[in-house]
Amino acid sequence: MYKKDFGLLILIIVVGTAVALINPRFLLPANLSNTANQVGLFGLFAIGEAFVIITGGIELSVGSMIALLGTIFIDLIVNHDVHWLVAVIIIVLGGCALGSVHGLLVTKMRLQPFVVTLCGLLIYRGIARYYTQDATAGFGFGESFPTLEWLTTGRILGIIPNSMIALVVIAVVMGIVLHRSVYGRYLFAVGKNEEAARYSGIPTDRVVTSAYIVCGGLAAIAAIYIAMYTRSISPAVHGSFYELYAIAAAVLGGCSLRGGEGSILGVLLGVVLLQVLQNLVNLLGIPSSLNFAVMGAVILIGVVADQQIMLYRQRAATARGRLQAAAGSAQEAAEQPRLKK
């Protein structure tokens, strides 16, 4: 566990304890279960976002993808009688296809990720609205898909949401991919220094493109879960700003927007913190219009505190060095184990 992740965990515990003390309803199983469900939904696409951010890119179209893919998914199973399993496969492949288009535009056409995915954000939202004639897509009365519903919105023992289980499974797999596999190392290498990675024989274009594909695929899975959870989609607003939640979670979790840094655990903790904050707004009776303001303020404070703590550590190290020099014990210092930054 990185130091950064540990700090984030403490922040979550502090915020959680504070909310629990002020409003004990925070700890009610139903509330925790709902929060866990939210973490599951948001965590799915936040992990994908983190992959892209680690390569030094950004993916802004996640929210629009969730709207478009969610709309199509419901349309497929409700209006076109496509078996839900087939629909799931179509949607996930669709998400991967969108991701690969982004990746190819970024790597082959050398376009900036921000621009490419900003266009995606606009285009997919527009298509989603046109697709339903701006009407709400949803399930008709009496239509039900028991297995699909259990997999997406069901709760084990009535408490543990299956969306959370799905997140944990995907997080473990992605954690191994990112932190243990050759491919994961390539992702970090490309994010740190794409030129050096290329000179070392890493197929940098393929690695970068794959990150967008992973992000698109996870956004598609999230789209299905979120569609099944909300059960109706108004394409104009469904999933809007979700890309910003994902970016916020990734950054809170230690991803650097310059690329090359980040961890799955950090991203998960980032998602948890964001959802606890959301919960805080609801439970403490803070006007929900202030929702974004509270979240923004807490993230800002967190980032500033992180920076200050790092500065303080550096200064302390310098001060120690000065003391040692004054004591003339320069030699001893050389023999001390090297401190980690």
Place this chain on the structure above:
Amino acid sequence: MTGPFLELIDISKIYPGVVALDHVSFAVWPGEVIGLIGENGAGKSTLMKVMGGVAEPSGGMIRIDGIERLALTVPEAISAGIAFVHQELNLFDNLDAAANVFIGREPLYGGALRLIDRKKLHAAVQPLLDRLGVDFAPDTPVAQLSLAQRQLLEIVKALSLDARLVIMDEPTSSLTLAETDRLMSVVAGLKAHGVSVIFITHRLNEVKRCADRIVVLRDGRVVGALDRGAIAHDAMIRLMIGRDLKALYVPPAREPGRERLEIVGLRTGTYPTQSVDLAVRSGEILGLAGLVGSGRTELARAVFGVDRPLGGSVRLDGEPLIVSSPRDAIAKGIYLVPEDRKRDGLLVDMSVASNISLPDLLAHSRVRLIDRASEVANAVRQKERLNIRAPAVSTVVGSLSGGNQQKVVLAKWLAMRPRVLIFDEPTRGIDVGAKNEIYLMLRRLADSGVAILMISSDMEEVIGVSDRIAVMHEGGISGFLERNQFSEQNVLRLAVGHG
């Protein structure tokens, strides 16, 4: 002249686990040129940082004009008249020369609008350019300046700040001979104006030419100072490494074998009309000499698959070779140690071990999952084999000295099976000790059958290390030299195009 301009008294700088400077003391008098030499990691960079106010010393005192301070801040250093010409030049290449000189101090007009007065700006820069005898105009975009011109621009910047001490960090490392001569006369000019110069370099000939006094650092300590009369090659080298240097050239253990890498009619984008024919034999070190910008790096990049050549072909052991990316070249056993190791060779924020394993990660993995034990064991082996001085293989590469960083780049490839190794400036910015280790490693590799193409602008290196020299001039090969024809004059004649 009442006293020294700058005195360092017992300066120490301790980083966690590393003593970078250990009670360093010396003084700089007005108008004095000091040559500061020492191996990489000897503490030269840290000393510069202390004088520039970037690093706070852990102990000791800095006295400027008789006023004592524990540490300097950057503005204090600037207002005291200490200016730097860094090895990695700090210029904005999207701005013109004049704008760079007065960056942050632009003459303004228009009151609250704070518009830049370009006329005044250019008028203020012109006399400074004239003073150095510079051949470009104030409105030349920096992107169009050569490396040497950029260096002069940095000195112009220092002069515009009324610098009393100019610290130059390896100013000649990528300059041609003529450009170096020009710089030497600039240094003499500065001295004549009463400006002190600290000249940091690995090229002993240069300090010998320009320095009044030489200060030698080793392991963070001042191990000696030589006055003008006592400055001699042997004495400097002995102080720097504490031992005598052996003769550079090591003859190959056996005759070179067949042609391993053959380049036929290769044309690159920089010199589309010139084509290169070149062959490197197995077991041979072929030096590729030429002026900076003669197309050597472009040739290496084309062979390694970084850039696509415009035409021509490459053969490896007689077989035609099609390379469209470094990945293809690496698969065939053609490796490149690039000129700019920080940009192209290393992930400076990552550990020694992950850097070494990067090109060969699949060999250290099982079902595509990294086998950390194998990765670390390999890194430890390479660290010992190449004598990489790092506390551990988990150390971040960026914290190592230049020579050790270069060894890490080399270690990446040595852990694999090289057939052809292309070195682009193998020892640029590297100290004498590490240089020698790298030369020995080159010879050992050649003796094991590897074909080595060594691009170098360092005359001593080209002549001292190569078995054969090819010289490039404006994109084409202007001639080959066998060992019995090696001389500075011969190389230079071909380099400037007088075949």
